[in-house]
Amino acid sequence: MKENQPTIFEISKPGRFALDLGKGDVPACDLETLVPAHLLRAKPAELPEVSQPDLMRHYTALSTRNFGVDSGFYPLGSCTMKYNPKVNEDVCRYPGFTDLHPLQDPESAQGALELLYNMAQHLAELAGMDAVTLQPAAGAHGELTGLKIIKAYHRSRGETRTKVIVPDSAHGTNPATATVCGLETVGVKSAGDGLVCLEALKAAAGPDTAALMLTNPNTLGLFEKNIREIAEIIHDAGGLLYYDGANMNAIMGLARPGDMGFDVVHLNLHKTFATPHGGGGPGSGPVGVKKPLIPFLPVPVPSFDGQKYGLDYDRPSSIGRIHSFYGNFGVIVRAYAYIRAMGPEGLRQVSEDAVLNANYCLSRLREDYHAPFAGNCLHECVLTARNQKPFGVKALDIAKRLLDYGYHPPTIYFPLIVEEALMIEPTETESKETLDGFIRAMREIAAEAGTDAARILSAPHSTVAGRLDETAAARKPVVRWKP
Amino acid sequence: MAWSYLPHNEADRRAMLDAIGAASAEQLFADVPADLRLTGGLNLPPALSEPELTNHLGALAKINADLRNMSCFLGAGAYDHYIPSVIDHVIRRSEFYTAYTQYQPEISQGYLQALWEYQSMICEITGMEAANASLYDGGTAVAEAAMLACAASGKKTVVMAQAGHPHYREIFQTYARDKDLEFRLAPYGDGLTDLTGLRELIDDSTAAVAIQSPNFFGCIEDLKGIAEIAHARGAYLIAVVDPVSLGLLEAPGALGADIVVGEGQGLGIPLSFGGPYLGFLATTEKLMRKMPGRIVGQTTDNRGNRGFVLTLQAREQHIRRDKATSNICSNEALCALMAAVYLSALGREGFREVAAQSFRKAHYAYRALTSLPGCEPVFSGPFFKEFAVRLPSPPAEINKKLRRVGILGGFDLGGPYPGLENCMLICVTEKRTKGEIDRLASEMGAML
Numbered sequence: 001m002k003e004n005q006p007t008i009f010e011i012s013k014p015g016r017f018a019l020d021l022g023k024g025d026v027p028a029c030d031l032e033t034l035v036p037a038h039l040l041r042a043k044p045a046e047l048p049e050v051s052q053p054d055l056m057r058h059y060t061a062l063s064t065r066n067f068g069v070d071s072g073f074y075p076l077g078s079c080t081m082k083y084n085p086k087v088n089e090d091v092c093r094y095p096g097f098t099d100l101h102p103l104q105d106p107e108s109a110q111g112a113l114e115l116l117y118n119m120a121q122h123l124a125e126l127a128g129m130d131a132v133t134l135q136p137a138a139g140a141h142g143e144l145t146g147l148k149i150i151k152a153y154h155r156s157r158g159e160t161r162t163k164v165i166v167p168d169s170a171h172g173t174n175p176a177t178a179t180v181c182g183l184e185t186v187g188v189k190s191a192g193d194g195l196v197c198l199e200a201l202k203a204a205a206g207p208d209t210a211a212l213m214l215t216n217p218n219t220l221g222l223f224e225k226n227i228r229e230i231a232e233i234i235h236d237a238g239g240l241l242y243y244d245g246a247n248m249n250a251i252m253g254l255a256r257p258g259d260m261g262f263d264v265v266h267l268n269l270h271k272t273f274a275t276p277h278g279g280g281g282p283g284s285g286p287v288g289v290k291k292p293l294i295p296f297l298p299v300p301v302p303s304f305d306g307q308k309y310g311l312d313y314d315r316p317s318s319i320g321r322i323h324s325f326y327g328n329f330g331v332i333v334r335a336y337a338y339i340r341a342m343g344p345e346g347l348r349q350v351s352e353d354a355v356l357n358a359n360y361c362l363s364r365l366r367e368d369y370h371a372p373f374a375g376n377c378l379h380e381c382v383l384t385a386r387n388q389k390p391f392g393v394k395a396l397d398i399a400k401r402l403l404d405y406g407y408h409p410p411t412i413y414f415p416l417i418v419e420e421a422l423m424i425e426p427t428e429t430e431s432k433e434t435l436d437g438f439i440r441a442m443r444e445i446a447a448e449a450g451t452d453a454a455r456i457l458s459a460p461h462s463t464v465a466g467r468l469d470e471t472a473a474a475r476k477p478v479v480r481w482k483p
Numbered sequence: 484m485a486w487s488y489l490p491h492n493e494a495d496r497r498a499m500l501d502a503i504g505a506a507s508a509e510q511l512f513a514d515v516p517a518d519l520r521l522t523g524g525l526n527l528p529p530a531l532s533e534p535e536l537t538n539h540l541g542a543l544a545k546i547n548a549d550l551r552n553m554s555c556f557l558g559a560g561a562y563d564h565y566i567p568s569v570i571d572h573v574i575r576r577s578e579f580y581t582a583y584t585q586y587q588p589e590i591s592q593g594y595l596q597a598l599w600e601y602q603s604m605i606c607e608i609t610g611m612e613a614a615n616a617s618l619y620d621g622g623t624a625v626a627e628a629a630m631l632a633c634a635a636s637g638k639k640t641v642v643m644a645q646a647g648h649p650h651y652r653e654i655f656q657t658y659a660r661d662k663d664l665e666f667r668l669a670p671y672g673d674g675l676t677d678l679t680g681l682r683e684l685i686d687d688s689t690a691a692v693a694i695q696s697p698n699f700f701g702c703i704e705d706l707k708g709i710a711e712i713a714h715a716r717g718a719y720l721i722a723v724v725d726p727v728s729l730g731l732l733e734a735p736g737a738l739g740a741d742i743v744v745g746e747g748q749g750l751g752i753p754l755s756f757g758g759p760y761l762g763f764l765a766t767t768e769k770l771m772r773k774m775p776g777r778i779v780g781q782t783t784d785n786r787g788n789r790g791f792v793l794t795l796q797a798r799e800q801h802i803r804r805d806k807a808t809s810n811i812c813s814n815e816a817l818c819a820l821m822a823a824v825y826l827s828a829l830g831r832e833g834f835r836e837v838a839a840q841s842f843r844k845a846h847y848a849y850r851a852l853t854s855l856p857g858c859e860p861v862f863s864g865p866f867f868k869e870f871a872v873r874l875p876s877p878p879a880e881i882n883k884k885l886r887r888v889g890i891l892g893g894f895d896l897g898g899p900y901p902g903l904e905n906c907m908l909i910c911v912t913e914k915r916t917k918g919e920i921d922r923l924a925s926e927m928g929a930m931l
Contacts, residue, residue: 031839110547
């Protein structure tokens with residue numbers, strides 16, 4: 001493999017192109033007389049000029065310099081990198097879905113609206129909620145939508161509540177979303193067992209509490225078993241409970257956020273419901289709410305009057321619009337296909353196997369790697385590099401060495417409350433053989449730390465690129481090609 | 484029951500439970516209190532086999548009247564441009580679409596480079612210094628740009644053009660409400676933002692002026708003049724642009740824009756009933772470090788080779804948490820890749836040609852339609868690929884009739900714009916043939 005793939009600008013040659021567009025069959029018109037000269041482009045955009053074979057070779061070469069779930073095991077904690085079913089990639093490309101204009105008459109898009117309507121019902125059932133909006137385009141967008149709904153609810157009751165309680169194990173998007181929503185974040189410490197400390201929560205909750213944002217199971221892969229008490233503390237203070245659905249893959253068909261006392265839930269279709277992550281999107285982050293919050297859902301809301309499906313804009317208490325149209329429809333189609341393929345028993349089996357796989361990794365690795373918490377985990381487990389640190393080997397180094405074995409590393413240095421964290425989420429789509437191979441590699445690296453730490457510290461050795469200088473990249477950013 | 488996505492058989496499960504030291508799968512859920520366990524099972528439809536699934540989805544898809552069987556003259560923020568075949572062949576490489584965000588650059592060089600090339604192309608067409616690796620869509624990109632302008636200036640008011648996409652300002656209003664940002668609407672006259680009115684709305688509290696061009700009516704705004712008005716009061720200019728138009732129209736960067744955003748769907752991304760689309764955002768070098776979203780930067784690896792990494796991450800939520808200026812995490816990377824392949828496929832000449840053909844065909848349609856008795860132009864200003872006509876009867880009625888003859892008519896402007904009842908916004912892309920345009924004119928002529 002070449003050490004560098006030239007950029008597409010470097011392989012450009014004047015006169016080449018990769019699409020035969022045709023000349024167009026209408027008479028010419030005089031651009032200069034129709035548009036003021038100073039608004040016309042003076043200098044053409046210097047886009048690359050490549051032939052079609054050059055283009056395909058370029059992007060194919062780039063793809064070979066990248067790792068996806070189809071390339072190998074991807075146990076990236078909190079990201080739920082499960083297998084993306086291929087039939088979903090086909091059905092979402094049916095022309096009846098792709099060649100559909102969002103503003104065409106709903107009468108002519110009944111199939112799409114029926115799918116949206118039913119998908120919202122299915123997700124509400126899974127989460128134990130009363131209604132769902134499919135509009136948010138990603139998890140963080142769902143968080144924003146959810147917090148806005150909560151704020152609108154408090155406002156409708158004449159209350160000004162300014163604070164969001166977020167445990168110290170939370171995803172970074174939680175506090176960032178609170179800020180974007182004009183709310184202040186109050187952190188609560190986790191107790192020694194990795195769960196929310198009830199005393200700290202009681203102290204933090206009060207008349208200014210708008211919401212508690214919680215992931216359950218939390219980012220340590222542990223179930224917040226005091227969730228009933230937690231809900232009571234927050235509800236007694238007049239606040240609402242927000243469920244970050246990043247870890248929903250652990251409990252489908254087994255337990256529901258709605259039954260735990262959560263008022264608002266977001267789900268990540270690109271995690272739990274097997275839609276591809278796309279290298280950082282498009283995702284989809286539907287939000288479910290309990291009945292009192294339904295009036296505040298963003299517009300439009302897919303509706304059904306018993307005969308026709310439609311889009312309901314007549315919602316005076318709505319938080320307003322949050323997406324240019326109705327959300328990432330193409331992603332929703334894939335997730336809908338997944339739910340229909342699995343059925344209720346299948347989804348429950350998904351969560352059982354996801355939890356089984358994580359516990360298997362935990363149990364087979366806890367001898368070599370320090371496990372900060374006793375007992376079982378749910379869908380992901382957190383280990384640390386504490387045992388390797390005396391040899392100068394950190395979590396980052398273990399991650400880089402795993403690349404040499406052909407694995408995507410676990411999430412590292414998260415959750416923030418665990419020093420040198422390695423967070424492993426195998427997902428249910430990995431076989432015992434795959435897990436055994438990964439466990440073997442992890443053990444070899446643990447052994448290597450004692451015998452040849454230098455080999456780990458200089459890893460990766462077998463990838464197309466070595467460790468990259470991120471400091472230099474940020475100090476003097478080069479973010480675009482310049483001719 | 485078994486599922487093809489789940490590899491374990493019962494023997495595997497048993498062996499793994501034994502290794503864990505658990506008697507049953509049930510035991511692994513011991514921390515979930517018994518009274519929270521779902522006992523009845525989920526009330527969802529039963530599992531479908533793959534053939535059943537494709538039949539079911541095929542039947543749903545078939546109910547929709549899709550654009551294969553209609554001539555589309557509907558735009559209004561989502562456009563039926565031609566999508567080159569190469570795009571789907573590239574994005575179906577599973578190394579791209581099944582990957583996650585590029586947190587491990589050593590095994591993500593391909594995607595990082597593709598996104599860096601995308602950023603470069605966005606900079607090139609907009610005339611800006613830096614672009615991010617995507618936002619959700621055009622509307623949220625406008626909201627993010629406005630919040631960026633407020634954060635960078637420390638001011639709290641944003642003036643948006645009424646002639647901009649109504650959905651985009653609605654999204655900003657949703658975003659702005661909880662941040663205590665103020666929103667002012669700049670009026671229009673004859674299809675263009677009224678510069679006198681605009682001037683009056685800008686004061687020392689104005690963080691930015693957001694102007695769409697071509698605007699929602701398809702008319703081309705004087706971005707240069709508006710930049711001067713905004714800058715005179717120390718406000719940023721946010722230019723909201725149709726990227727396809729930039730093959731013909733001057734790059735907003737050359738006209739004085741500080742932030743350029745827009746909907747990238749027209750760059751090779753299917754209409755797909757409104758998403759997934761592509762929000763793009765580009766800025767001056769000065770604002771680069773305040774941009775929301777992922778940014779890819781060039782660097783070198785420890786072997787001395789050129790490489791790419793996610794950079795300036797100190798801006799982002801996973802590092803700055805409650806101090807971050809945006810909460811965005813997952814974005815629309817694969818759609819950015821589609822846009823990059825699109826722009827690479829068209830190249831320098833093709834990019835201009837798509838814009839030129841769209842312009843030419845829209846003007847041909849304009850002449851054909853406005854020569855029909857009863858069909859009057861609404862505005863007189865210069866336009867790109869969309870224009871408004873006033874009709875003797877409600878557009879909804881005309882569209883219903885057009886649909887019966889396989890034509891998807893234009894957008895009814897009366898909804899969002901009081902005073903523009905009976906006005907229809909017609910969109911013509913390079914994909915429409917002369918025959919289709921002639922047929923639209925003759926069918927409409929017969930109806931009026």
